[in-house]
Amino acid sequence: MLNTMMAQLIPFLPQDLVWLFSKRYIAGIDVDDALEVSKELNSQGMKVTLDILGEFIFTMDEAKQNTRAYMELIQALEGSGIDGNLSLKPTMFGLLLDKEGCYRHLWEIVNKAVECNTFIRIDMEDSGCTSMEIELFRRLRAEFPRHVGLVVQAYLKRTLRDLNNLMDLHTEETPLNFRLCKGIYTEPASIAFQQYHVINAHYLEDLEFMFKNKIYAGVATHDATLVEKAFDLIEHYKVPKHMVEFQMLYGVTPKLRQSILDKGYDMRVYIPFGDQWFGYSTRRLKENPTMVTHIVKSLFMKG
Ligand SMILES: Cc1cc2nc3c(=O)[nH]c(=O)nc-3n(C[C@H](O)[C@H](O)[C@H](O)COP(=O)(O)OP(=O)(O)OC[C@H]3O[C@@H](n4cnc5c(N)ncnc54)[C@H](O)[C@@H]3O)c2cc1C
Numbered sequence: 365m366l367n368t369m370m371a372q373l374i375p376f377l378p379q380d381l382v383w384l385f386s387k388r389y390i391a392g393i394d395v396d397d398a399l400e401v402s403k404e405l406n407s408q409g410m411k412v413t414l415d416i417l418g419e420f421i422f423t424m425d426e427a428k429q430n431t432r433a434y435m436e437l438i439q440a441l442e443g444s445g446i447d448g449n450l451s452l453k454p455t456m457f458g459l460l461l462d463k464e465g466c467y468r469h470l471w472e473i474v475n476k477a478v479e480c481n482t483f484i485r486i487d488m489e490d491s492g493c494t495s496m497e498i499e500l501f502r503r504l505r506a507e508f509p510r511h512v513g514l515v516v517q518a519y520l521k522r523t524l525r526d527l528n529n530l531m532d533l534h535t536e537e538t539p540l541n542f543r544l545c546k547g548i549y550t551e552p553a554s555i556a557f558q559q560y561h562v563i564n565a566h567y568l569e570d571l572e573f574m575f576k577n578k579i580y581a582g583v584a585t586h587d588a589t590l591v592e593k594a595f596d597l598i599e600h601y602k603v604p605k606h607m608v609e610f611q612m613l614y615g616v617t618p619k620l621r622q623s624i625l626d627k628g629y630d631m632r633v634y635i636p637f638g639d640q641w642f643g644y645s646t647r648r649l650k651e652n653p654t655m656v657t658h659i660v661k662s663l664f665m666k667g
Pocket residue numbers: 486487488489515517543545546547548549584585586587588611612613616617633634655658659
């Protein structure tokens with residue numbers, strides 16, 4: 365209740381004040397800020413994935429600008445020597461305005477990623493986008509099998525079926541590459557599991573499916589219980605270290621992050637940045653008011 369009230373209030377606070385809350389989770393405003401944070405994390409043994417903030421657009425001109433921004437980011441990443449790749453949200457490229465135009469923008473970006481030998485991960489947005497985002501992935505993966513991956517959400521009841529359906533794209537030579545997360549949007553009970561234990565059980569079911577089928581898995585969670593259970597599955601299925609990585613959001617649970625690194629597993633940190641950080645922060649808070657607790661905590665806690 366208090367979280368919800370605070371989340372409603374935050375859009376009306378001065379940006380400087382909100383930045384105090386947000387800076388632990390957002391690398392900064394421009395590419396240089398993101399590259400600097402990436403270098404720092406690389407020096408601590410972590411890989412990164414970079415995400416330019418800004419989701420909802422109203423014109424395809426904005427989609428074009430976002431495409432240009434990603435192309436520049438890919439170029440900058442290539443020249444930097446950073447061990448990292450990119451994540452993107454299809455709605456920023458016009459998914460809800462012009463599906464075919466969005467596909468063409470993503471095609472350009474993934475094609476550039478091939479040129480610069482990097483990798484594009486398609487983030488998964490709310491359930492209104494799920495089928496369209498899977499379809500985009502299908503088309504891009506057919507053409508660029510080594511350079512594009514998708515996110516799937518354990519809270520969606522459809523996910524295991526989606527994973528099964530995508531198996532026709534999978535080969536041992538070019539395995540499918542998924543990030544598995546719980547899912548951050550508020551979705552109705554008709555399509556999404558709601559309870560912590562049920563979501564976790566399905567998370568592990570999806571992860572087991574990936575390991576069993578030799579799919580490359582990005583285990584994206586800050587939940588220590590899930591991390592522990594993921595290690596049990598890794599051991600059970602004898603998953604080689606090059607077929608799995610853990611992923612966490614910038615600024616979240618650094619101790620758990622370090623404990624995974626200490627075991628010799630790859631850790632990739634998701635780094636959002638960009639001048640639309642304010643809208644991003646306030647939207648995220650409205651979508652998931654419990655984040656307020658984390659943000660408020662971050663004011664008082666370090667490390
Ligand atoms: C790398 C990465 C990429 C993601 N990409 C997507 C995506 O494409 N689509 C999508 O819908 N969702 C995405 N998510 C978000 C994800 O779906 C969850 O909403 C989020 O990670 C919280 O779930 P959890 O697994 O950490 O478990 P939870 O049960 O929510 O959290 C476990 C514990 O982690 C800590 N924690 C969790 N989140 C935070 C936080 N923000 N700040 C501080 N502590 C925290 C808390 O201590 C909490 O008790 C991504 C998450 C990660 C890590």
